[in-house]
Amino acid sequence: MSANNNNSTLKSYVDSATGAVQNAAGGLFGSTGDEAQGKVKQQKAEAEHDASHAAVKVPGGTVSSSGVARDDPDRSAGSWNQTAGSAKEFLGGVVGNESLKQAGREQNRSGQEQEARGQINDFTSGVGDRVSGAVGGAVAGLTGDRSKQDQYQAQHDAGKTQQRGAELDIQKQAEARDRS
Incomplete structure (x- = not known):
């Protein structure tokens, strides 16, 4: 683009x-x-x-007008750990097993931290790619290297998509916390 x-x-x-x-x-x-x-x-x-x-979250990534970006693996693994932890906590409550319930809480909390690390990695990596893509593209534009300019634009666009994906997840989680 x-x-x-x-x-x-x-x-x-x-x-x-x-x-x-x-x-x-x-x-x-x-x-x-x-x-x-x-x-x-x-x-x-x-x-x-x-x-x-504008960006749309899809399983394992984000799609925007700028392109497609894959999520940091910690985001999906953290989400899975939260789901599994919640299930263990629920099951422990149903059967009266306090240790299973506590293990579920801990796995859920660990999954939240893991997902947050992945979001931070994606956000900072996205911002970094946007900045270096913009700067590299400007330099390439000054030197007249159209090929490099296109490469840097692609780096900028991928970074923008990655950043927007992290922002969407963070905003969605904040809205969910506000509702509860």
């Missing part, structure tokens, strides 16, 4: 500000054409911002 077609959070902020200025200037000077163009630019910027943050 080329940089020109990629949804960019930064570009959406710039376009939104430009649209707001154009809209205000149009209103101030009585130019309904400029005012309307400013509003359209702001709406387009909002849509681009939303698209740059």
Whole structure:
């Protein structure tokens, strides 16, 4: 995906500000054409911002407009340990086996920690790939190396998807805690 077609959070902020200025200037000077163009630019910027943050979690990874990224193995293993731990805890409660119930609690807690480590790894790795991809792409653009520029763009895009996947899981867990 080329940089020109990629949804960019930064570009959406710039376009939104430009649209707001154009809209205000149009209103101030009585130019309904400029005012309307400013509003359209702001709406387009909002849509681009939303698209740059859109991502879908699938088993073992994340899919976004920027690409596909695999989850850190600790995320799925931690999730499995939480499920198994909850099942043991439930079963221990049903049959009155306190040691099974306690082992389930510990496995669940351990799984939560393991999943959190995986999320942190994915988030930091994603941010790192986005930054190094953006910097490398800029340098490659200055030197005119289109092949390297495309490679760095792919690294940036994969990092963005990986970061968004971790953010989705963290947000979903926070919302679940707020509901309980």
